[in-house]
Amino acid sequence: MGVKFILCLNKQGKVRLSKFYTNYKINEEDEIIKLVYKTINNNNKFNQNNSNHNCIEFIDNCKLIYKKYNGLNFIICINDDDDNNQLMYLNSIPIYVKLLDEHFNNVSELDLIFNFYKMEIILDDMFINGELINI
16 A cells, blocks of 8 residues: 555645545544644745755654645555655646546635545545556
């Protein structure tokens, strides 16, 4: 399995989407989300002038691949030991955001809050059991 989880977090670390493809207990998921937010926030502060750092080493031999859109971080966690194509996952994020834009007619954070189930349906069209399908 290539993807362990997919998250969408706002600037304050509030979860707008979470999809875990690896089994974790609820409290473990919460701790992972907090750690992801902290890791990405620290990376953004460290690399304020350089936006090319969209891949970060993470716990348990994983990498976080993320992209920021309108104050929302879209994050994909992949296994580092697999032959995963990081660029493929990085390129899937703007495709997902474009699909959301088309569906919601210029998506906003409020659309994601009140229509989270539609977000998951669109995500499930792109990822099946943690694997990116041909898009």
